[in-house]
Amino acid sequence: MKIFMEDPSRSFATRVNEMIGQNIDGCYQCGKCTAGCPVAYTMDFPPHEIIRLVQLGRPEEALASHTIWLCASCETCTSRCPKNIDIAAVMDALRILALGKGQTQAEKEISLFHKLFLEVVGRFGRVNDLYLMGKYNLLTLNPLRDWRLGQKLFSKGKLKVTTPRMKNPKEFQEILKRTQAFEGKKA
């Protein structure tokens, strides 16, 4: 079988490579990443196939996959790749691209959790578990999720209602704003 790689197909791989300073064209599909992946069992495309999709210039399938969200970032793949490709970073790049297109349907709860997590950090400077869980449960229409666990954590003094106030919240928020502005400039 012959595979013709047209120009637009290369642009996807180039984009991913540039984002994270990798050369995924080096991948020869040995499958070692997939063999060691603890979550491959529940992925729609195993990690090596995601890499192949990027090589072949098929962003639609890669960005719509469940895989990119299910990656737990344990970095087993990265540490074992014989071509030294940072596969976990590739997954990050694909999540970032998917997020940029608003394409988070495959695992919308995972991406919502990330979004709320960063929202909480932006607001308080630190994670406030109660606020994060409360909002996540409301937005996923599952208000009683982990209710008992929450009660147990609370009774053991492991769930704090408040986080210590930042001494300089304004400076922190400025930093976040400048970070966002920088990203905007680049895109």
Place this chain on the structure above:
Amino acid sequence: MRYAYYPGCSLHSTASDYQQSIDSVFKKLSIELTEVEDWTCCGASAAHASDLLLPVVLPAKDLVKVEKMGLEVLVPCAACYNRLRTAAHKIRENPDLRKKVKEILQADFQGSAKVRHISDAVVNEYGLEAIGKLLEKNLKGMKVVCYYGCLSARPQKIVAFDDPVYPSYLDRLIRTLGGEPIEWPFKTECCGGSFSVSKKDIVLKLTRDLLDMAKSLGAEAVVVDCPLCQFNLDFRQEEVEKKYGVHFGLPVFYFTQLLGICLGLREEALGLKKLNIDPFSLLESKNLRQ
């Protein structure tokens, strides 16, 4: 000995027992920790899954402070440790990134701050020999598995301070304390980490595998040095048992809790009551109750 200290968000909430035991043990060892002033979250998984710059900027903000303190910074959470160390590494390797971060922070991280996992400082710097001299009790007859997880082992070139596939620093500590660390194949397997809320089934499956292996090899407890691993293995354990129709009943200790017991510290000072799976019947059977 004196270090800067970056606790990370968990240590003030779901891992407050880890914090308590660190405070007590470090006091006993006369190691002084100075908390990084007004530190903020490292960004955890959410930052690097959502953005290219944010996961570097957030840690760098506090690394600048650490650099000014002129101390090495100790981190008790494997995830924070990984993010801080990765950010420092990226900035050192990439002058262009350093420039960007400097512009955003309006402060320059020069790259000199050294980030260390708290276990690294205890085991490799304070040293097992010195610890051995301070022990008042021992873990005689206690069989444990030491579970290291992902984030203080991988990526190995950036974060590992022991063998990245089969580390042994916690095993060596347990042996110094008189306990019996069991050799097992899942030392650096993944527990599912931050999916504990957003994709719980993955965590239940992975922790089932871990606990099952530990139990089948005769472990009576698990020893960890990461708050995410502890939470998943301990606070999700009953759900795992229910879902898979198994029984483990394995207490999951922070290494500082067992170290504290052997240093003769009071149970209350080590947050043992905050563990989910009851640790006291095991401690009692080994004559370690006060």
